Amino acid sequence: MKALKSWEGGLLVIFLLTLSWNAAFAPEFLTLQNQINLFQLSIEKIIVALVMTLIILNAEIDLSVASVLGLSAAAFGYLINAGYDGGTAIALCLMIGLAAGAVNATLSARFGIPSLVVTLAMLIAFRGLARVLVKDTSLGNFPAWFTDLGQKGLIGPIPLSLILFVLLLALLAVLLHRTGFGRQVVVIGTNADVARFSGLNVVRVKTTLFLLSGLISAMAGLLYTARLGSVRGDSALGFELDIITMVLLGGVSIFGGKGSMVGVFLSILIILNLRNGMALMNITGHIQTGVIGILLIASVLLPNIVNTLRARQART
């Protein structure tokens, strides 16, 4: 009973409901291929959402992730068409991601400018750099091994990106819930001043997280490029909103300090299944987005209302 009352318990119930609804109304839903497709369609977003979980738990935000993703994709397209080989291009793109993370980290963690402002400006700047690289065309002509990695199964029907997602999920869940670093992330997110006076190196933890965010976003950009086989200046435009929605719906407090990887994973499953179910029922993408918007607001509003009613009952 206690488990059901927690956030994760509520999410689990919603997830099972969506799952059974989908299974009942769309016979092709439970096939392995549809399950893989369901992850593949949003794989870049859900990978970045895992790192965003740590950032928001730390009471920061990174609005620039989709632009870093787009910049990495654009850089790959540019480098391949400039004659670089795939391996070098991948390494350079990951370095660009790290550099982008370093810019965010320096300005927010070291200079103390709110990360909302820093990453908003960088959202514009990095997107701009992506447009500089691609101009108003689209770049393709990628090596076959590269697009195969994005489009074909690596182990049986399971593609590389899904394997990376599962690995990262396990890695970050252990990092967050089982290591000292993870505890530092949460403590700083709860109260940065207390953490600083307790001798924690707040700047270093925040810097690490922004570097990680840049690196993983760049990796997601490469996966995106491999999956779609071409890059444009506006690739992945606006992804940051979906990514943040996944994290917040997972029960991570926007004020930091509260939330779990399990919650975010369940929220990812719910959003993917809802979208997939609605798509199978021929509901368009924009309505899907609207439904998820309502779900996001309701996920915070309903517990608030319940708490208020309970408090009132307790008083009388």
Added chain:
Amino acid sequence: MTGIFHRVSPQSLRLIALALALLATILFFSTQIDGYLSPRMFNRVTTSVAVVLPLAVGQAIVIMTRNIDLSVGSILGVVAYLTGQLLAVLPDLHPVLVVTLAMSIGALAGAINGALVAWGRVPAIIVTLGTLALFRSFLVEYSDAKTITTASLPAWLVDLPQANAVTVAGFDLRVTVVLALAACIIVGLSLAHLRWARRFYAVGSNPDAAIMAGINPHRVVFVAFVLSGALAGLSGFLFLAKFGNITVVAGMGFELKSIAAAVVGGVSIMGGTGSMLGVLMGALLVDTIDNSLTRWDLVSEFWREALLGFLIMAAVTMDTVATRSLAKLRAKGGQA
């Protein structure tokens, strides 16, 4: 040496710095672009600022109360579309009524945000992230992928962007620009002189102290969102007038522009501070840079967005560093 820092408040210094930055930008581009200081360029910048300015003013009020409104771009789109559709059916509607209607639709959307934030106690970033998606999907569904075209609009609206209010020394001030400026000035004067408007600062700088002083912070936050929605409605009307053709993507991304203008204009994301003169200069600076970069032959047009992002970052960084060192200087001066 430190005397001047004691006489001039940090707020005024920030405004002076902004004005200097604006002046430097204009002077720099006047050496780079032929015919830069012309009435045409002036019009280009001012009419473009006119669309963003009301949004930025509303955003600034919301940010002052320690909140944020990410849904303004979607509200702008919905209002521009609904107003355009209404005018296609009822072209004889009085212009004043049209503006009032546009602002009312916006205010209604803002009221939804405000109620959820103030009384539902859902963080503003979550509410407006949700309504950003929600208002936009309403528009997509409602419009059924049809667009509003200039041909369906009444002549007065199509001509409005070219209509002059006043002409000074060959420089025309368009009616749309005057409308946006009026909104900015009215809000600015209210914030400086009216008791109810001062409450935005009070709630933003210290909510607990505001409650102690007998202010209902929920009501203040609600009003801030309603105002932001209404001003987004005004921007929606100006957007419709300027572009005439309205698709479902109208106003997408304008939430970022409005936040950029407010933040560059010195409105602290921590709440409690900010002036409308600053917001005006912030909007002017961002749009001047944006419009000038498109005309600058030396850099390709594709560099515009990247440079804009880095310039916004530079402005905010300098502001933060300057404010901090100023505070240190003052502290030292106080001790001596």
